[in-house]
Amino acid sequence: MATCVQAPPARATAQTSPLPWRTIAWFGALLIACYAPVLGGLIRQWSSDADMGHGFLVPFVAVYIAWRRRSKVTAARPAPNYWGLAVLIWGAAQMIGGNLAAQIFVARTAFLISLVGTILFLGGAVPVRILSFPLFLLIFLVPIPAIIYAQITLPLQIFASSVAETVLNFMGIPVLRDGNILELAHQRISVVEACSGMRSLLSLLFLSLVYAYFSDPRIWMRGLLAAATIPIAIAANAARVTLTGMAANFAPGLAYGVFHLFEGWVLFVAALAIIVAFHRLVNRRHANA
Numbered sequence: 001m002a003t004c005v006q007a008p009p010a011r012a013t014a015q016t017s018p019l020p021w022r023t024i025a026w027f028g029a030l031l032i033a034c035y036a037p038v039l040g041g042l043i044r045q046w047s048s049d050a051d052m053g054h055g056f057l058v059p060f061v062a063v064y065i066a067w068r069r070r071s072k073v074t075a076a077r078p079a080p081n082y083w084g085l086a087v088l089i090w091g092a093a094q095m096i097g098g099n100l101a102a103q104i105f106v107a108r109t110a111f112l113i114s115l116v117g118t119i120l121f122l123g124g125a126v127p128v129r130i131l132s133f134p135l136f137l138l139i140f141l142v143p144i145p146a147i148i149y150a151q152i153t154l155p156l157q158i159f160a161s162s163v164a165e166t167v168l169n170f171m172g173i174p175v176l177r178d179g180n181i182l183e184l185a186h187q188r189i190s191v192v193e194a195c196s197g198m199r200s201l202l203s204l205l206f207l208s209l210v211y212a213y214f215s216d217p218r219i220w221m222r223g224l225l226a227a228a229t230i231p232i233a234i235a236a237n238a239a240r241v242t243l244t245g246m247a248a249n250f251a252p253g254l255a256y257g258v259f260h261l262f263e264g265w266v267l268f269v270a271a272l273a274i275i276v277a278f279h280r281l282v283n284r285r286h287a288n289a
Helices: 021-034 036-048 050-056 058-068 070-075 083-100 104-123 125-130 132-141 146-170 198-215 219-250 257-288
Strands: 176-178 181-183 188-190
Touching: 021 036, 021 104, 036 050, 036 104, 050 058, 050 132, 050 198, 058 070, 058 132, 058 198, 070 125, 083 104, 104 125, 104 132, 125 132, 132 198, 146 176, 146 181, 146 198, 146 219, 188 219, 198 219, 198 257, 219 257
Parallel strands: none
Antiparallel strands: 176 181, 181 188
16 A cells, blocks of 8 residues: 655745845945045044054954854845935035034044944844944044043043042142142142043043953943943042152152053053952842842
């Protein structure tokens, strides 16, 4: 007796279309070519502005994080979104308007907008969502506008010099403060913009976000560590100014030069250690809750 065996229906397997790498490379080359003057200006400022020294590190870290997520990007079915073309046009218009109005910040942030628009246009919303964190980190490529920078640095200068005055007087070291200037017995210390703490604040903020990404999968932890970085960086800078005043009271030459630079690096590393310790403390409290 003949029997007919019917094979079970094959399961439909989702076929993912390969990403259009050639098109992506073409758009990437065009994007870099169009924004070459803007990117060149950024690189020159990174090399000349001590507050933006971390700018050279940002693209490498962002690209590395994006590379780690490449499997998720390639697994997503490409769904080109024509809203991305609108975002590209917006970025181009912003760059032109920023250059015409001599608004460097506007022109530079236009590159980030165009980059997001390119990804959205070629791959859709899913790749943009997958790459949202490395794209966010690219904000640290662009210096803060000068008008906002000035509004932030002056209060930081006054705060650091005020803390130094209080601590030094408490320790029996006579000091008079006039704004951001500390008058010691044999030395005058001026807390200039470079000593306001903005340099360490921006670098620490970037590093704390990167540290949170690699050490903790929870998104809220990144925000918490970023928020904690601000007072930690401000306190570290106030400590640096105070230690400079203490050193200058015994040897005026220690307020400048190699010792002052070394002191800054030590306190920067100490601030990083405090951020890591804070993260572990939060994790311990969260685990015991």
